[in-house]
Amino acid sequence: MRAPLSWLREYVELPAGETGRDVAAKLIEAGLEVETVDRLGAGLKGPLVVGKVLAIEELAEFKKPIRYCQVDVANSGGEPQNIICGATNFAVGDKVVVALPGAVLPGDFAISARKTYGRVSEGMICSAAELDMGDDHSGIIVLPPEYEPGADAVEVLELLDEVLDIAVTPDRGYCLSMRGIARETAIAYGQQLRDPALLDVPTPNAEGFQVNVADPGGCDRFAARTVTGLRPEAASPLWLQRRLQKSGMRPVSLPVDITNYVMLELGSPLHAYDRERLDGPITVRRATPGERLTTLDGTKRKLDPEDLVIADDSGPIGLAGVMGGINSEVADPEQDPQSGEWRGTTEVVVEAAHFDPVTVARASRRHKISSEASRRFERGVDPEAAAAAAQRAVDLLVLLAGGTAGSGVTHFAKPHGPHTVKIPATHPGRVAGVTYARETVVRRLQQVGCDVYGQDELTVTVPSWRPDLTDPNDLAEEVIRLEGYENLPSTLPRPPAGEGLTERQRLHRRVGRALAGAGYVEALNYPFVGQGSFDQLGLPEDDARRRTVDLVNPLSDEEPSLRTTLLPGLLSALRRNDGRGSQESQGGLALFETGLVFVPTGEETRAGRPGVEARPADEEIASLEAALPRQPRHAAVVLSGPREQPGWWGEGRPANWADAVEAARTVASAAGAELTVRAARYEPWHPGRCAALYVTGEAGGERLVGHAGELHPRVVKALGLPQRSCAMEIDLDAVEKAGGGLVPAPRVSGFPVATRDVALVVDESVPAADVEAALREGAGELLESVRLFDVFTGEQLGGGRKSLAYALRFRAGDRTLTADEASAARDAAVAAAVERTGAVLRGAESPAGS
Template sequence: MQFPESWLRTLANPELDTEQLAHCLTMAGLEVEETNPVAPPFSGIVVARIVEAEPHPDADRLRVCKVDDGSGELLQIVCGAPNAAPGLLVPLARIGAQLPGDFKIKKARMRGVDSFGMLCSARELGLSEDHGGLLELSADLSVGQDIRQALKLDDVLFTLKLTPNRADCLSLLGVAREVSALTGVPLQRPQSQPVVPAIHDRLPVEVKAADLCGRFAGRVIKGVNARAATPAWMVERLERAGQRSISALVDISNYIMLELGRPTHVYDLAKIAGGLEVRWANEGEQLELLNGQTVTLTPDVGLITTQDQPTSLAGIMGGEHSAVTLDTTDVFVEAAFWWPEAIMGRARKFKFSSEASHRFERGVDFQGLTEDLERMTALILEVCGGQAGPMDDQVIRLPERKAVAMRLARCQRVLGLPISREQADDIFTRLGLAHEWQGDTVTVQSPSFRFDINIEEDLIEEIARVYGFENIPDAPPVAPALMRVKPETDRGVHGLRTAMAALDYQEVINFSFVDEYWEKDYAGNEQPIRLLNPIASHLSVMRSGLIAGLVANIRHNAQRQQARVRVFELGRVFARDDSVANSDLSVAGVSQPLHLAAAAWGPSVSEQWAVPRRLVDFFDLKNDLECLLGKQARQLRCEVAVHPALHPGRSARVLLGETAIGWLGELHPRLVQEAELGSAPVVFELDVAAVLNQPLPKPEALSRQPIVQRDLAIWVADQVPYQSLRDTLTQTIAADANLSIVQEIALFDVWRDAERADGRKSLGLRFWLQNASATLDDATVEQCMQRLLDALVQAHGVSLRA
């Protein structure tokens, strides 16, 4: 929010300079983002009147002007501005004047004619980019007056960075109310006497949606002069607050919004003769707005209509159909209280924002509505003339302002300050908060302009703000240091991050809200959880997986000539689950598990001379997964399964024992093509809860006995997975105590004979056998190997390879 300091000081004028006032507001929670002078430094420039303007004898585009600068003698100035004409008041830079950019004015000779100064445009003074001609000044100014004083150019523009909860400070009155409370200076609220109706005309208004509009007030004003000039003081304040002057009626409406925080609207009465109706929109209705945009409406948007034709978006923007023009003579001025919930996010839905919606969705004072409308009426009558009708004020349903209690002891404990009852009482009084004490507990009635005071902590914050955050002593907190012993089996999410970083992955953090097509393409989710108020149209649903975000990270890097990318993310995903109930950390119907996903793309290792280049594959990621799981990797299983985002023949369901914990595989070729990647990334995604706890290692004495190694080459049907053979061997060993000497099993070879037509493959298995107490003899080893082979033959019909 931007405003000139001089405007603020008309409402509250403390004995503080600009820097001190900015600091005071910032320390009270109204951050002054920047302060800028209205005009850059310059000197020696005065108001002057052009007395004569004759063509230059030797230049078609130049004029020789005689200028009165108040010194008693006319100055000769050569000027090339097209609007230089007798009688015009313009800025004159005398000889010796200093212009912005350290440009000094000297006597000049132009095409043989002497020039004793320079007549200035707005751009030459640094006031705007307009350089089409001389800056034309008001005829009310005095000749010879310093231009900085005449135009109040020593003013300062304040830019506030307000938090969303402080909607009451989206006006000069709101900021002045804060200044008054902080400094103790009286608040000079803009006053205007109620307008006595001169006519009896009324406009019928029917409010059909109490959940949209809580209060609606308005009045008819006839015989206005819409072509009247907006007063110079109002134009100056509007422009310095970032508003462009349009016409008197529109300017007055904007002025009331900036001064009092009250968005209003002015209708051309001739275009709404049938009255107004306030209701929710019907599906498919259309409205052309004042900004030229035509919007198609939905039932969650409020409307003001006339004869069932939309005239404006409630609380957002007026329509072009009912807008006032310079030919308007009769108007209807309206001010209403729109429920914040009914306005919130609607403007963003149509991809624009307005000053009105910005205020209404945060909450606007609902009690001072008629007083603000009276001031607006008085300004219209003063500037545009006309006759006003009676005020119509419909109160449908207003917010209930519940009293909030604050315990003084609680306030002292939270702030760490010995705040007395007298100090708290004084602060609430200065803030204009009606309150009542019962012992050491104060009950505060929230005013109608403060939508941010709802709980005890809000009142404690008000105490801290006015007391002064900088006055709170910098004392370290004192608390008993009770150390909690972390279970050795729990490595936590930070342990997972450390493990992933050690595996050469870099962590990324992506948005939890994603594009809807991501959910359909990468997760097969046809009913994703939608956001009620998305920050962008392409970030409209909550993610149910992390893979899509990692692929986007890879694509971003690939487009910037990165040849090898390894990234991981640890974050929450969101899925519908009716079993989830509401709690402090959960939302009913939505499960929010923590997932860990990783993606690798490009060469398996960084390019180097000692290792041939090979693209990362399924087994590289599986190896990383085993390293991540540590001792749990013994229970890791990969079963062939289909995932929407993964290659149908190169993907697997990851299981830990019999529990499914995630997915592993190459990205689907179609998604690879969409991402414009030369090769497929390999990814895995796990449920973090399943891998957080690691079993403690059990130390065992090293055996002194030698290890015996045996290989077993078998033929097996091609469709039989190695995991099935491994499971059979594991179960057989567990069921026979004599087989406990088998320490490890590994697959070291897979071979298919092109000449065989029976669809069988050859697997080479290696076994390590060791007895902790005795050296193994050949008979025992052979008996063990035969027992294992028999189990494979019986379960899978394998045969020895010759």
């Protein structure tokens, strides 16, 4: 909202020397967002006067129209000024604005006498754009005939002013008017408000224009007034045009300018209908299926049954609260070239109404129209100001257009009582953390416009222009902001002692740090998916991951559901980064994400929507929780390209399925869980390079918690990923349960380690994890760790056989192991592996080391 300071002074008696920046500072202290203070005419200097065109000589020897004009500016010498001008929208006898030599126009444009087009031009006849009054370069300014030559054009055009540009938040719709801003200014300066809405409004009668409100829920106020005998040639006076221009609006015609002016002044949008173009009474109703309306912007729109429309017997003539229809608009005045008579609208019906904010907001978004009217209605307009706004428009039409106000007055009002809120007098102080006296609370609420009754318990009647004041905290905010936010003490909150991160939160951080330390970069993705994502992953139709929770109002129709897996978002991030050259610049991509997935169980119930007036009851909260799907927390990684860069230190290595498995081991290690890995077939992984991940369950058996490996080539192609991309996804909650709580810190032993290497030959079908488990069980308590460091297959082993080489580390906690003790433990481990897996010892014993 742009508020000229000169206009604001009409409603508030500001100190004489108060500048726009001073007023802006006061309003900012009161909680309004004043973005800028524009100083109009700041670069204007020198003589700028009214001139009368005495003669015009057309210079026809040039390609474009050039006119040599004699203009009377009533200067001291008495001689007219000779001025070259290219505009053609003025004639002899017209009054124009002349910048004389020595003047400086906005933009540091200096005016001097100079020779051009073979003549000497002694000044310039100005357009609106040259005086920074607007963007109109089409012609120069033609003034009304009452101004005398030589008059100061700076005063005539009100070129010197300051304009406050205020960003009005949605809860302060009343500030989209001079009345609302003046009210806040009056409070800030402790002055009385000269309320422009305090007008004498005639009593409604049966003689008014007939209006039928068929939907009182969508329109609870409707005032209609008729004005006849308008002069079509009547133009908006300069003061009216300038106030519209300073407020950011373009003058159009007198009836339209008046409705816009009253909207800016009182905040109540108006609409003027050409009475001769109306067919029967006005009706306010919902649109019927198939109806269409051509709005004032020339667009033919298909109406929705939820749209609230203004209609007559011919059909819709306006989209209520948004934009009028072209069929009933006020006609632009035209002059008959032969008779000289003016033709145009001579009778208008002025509409001032109050429409439901939600209805207007939805219609505005549905039809993609953001008008000045819709901006105000959807933020809340004073319903009690409709009759006053209509009266104000009628008064201006009578005054400026020579019209006659009709005796009929139509005013529909849906009965409703005032909105009251009960609030303890001490409540604002408790909210702010300071002490406010009862008198202070009452005074501030009365300044806002409230009626206040009571002593300790106040009954507050909210003014009609403040629909945002609905509960005690809203009233407390008004008291606090008017008393000054800067007066509130600064205190640090004190968290309760003994409460910190939960174990679940600690694990979340440990996993993130561990994966980041392993070279992965965290990627946060939207939790939305569509069935197309599952198709690209190659999931079967009966896959449980296709059963999703659908959103009522999704951000995108292509992703209407909540995710059941982290992979679609991560793989999209991998593709996006690869497409932008991240792999070439960084040498490889490795991303991870930890987050919730949403798994419907089919046992969810349908919960109602609790109210906002109080905390929901325990039963309501339980019902809401029962309606939620299961939400386990997962961790996932995706990687492609080089895992180890080549350099002087040696050859590089591309990422493969083993790196994805290692990422799972990293997650399990952060949770303190032992991970078992077995070969598997599971989409979207490659059937020969996929590993199933298991942990020990609560009942002692194994529990599947995830998969890792290389993605299927079809999936890589469908998603546009780099070749041989790999991924891992694991159920972090299940891993946390298997970990058993806190992860112990590593212990450094003071005794040396004894290392033994063994190589065991087994059938290719035997999982390495089974061989490792057998070695651990057979080695006993002296075994510190076991690591698979080599897998070998070849003709010397025979078909279907493989050799697994393990490094066994032995250590005692209270002594140095002897070579015999380490060898005995190694032999026991091998014996267990031979018995359980059919392994055959292949290697020789390595020397003990420490």
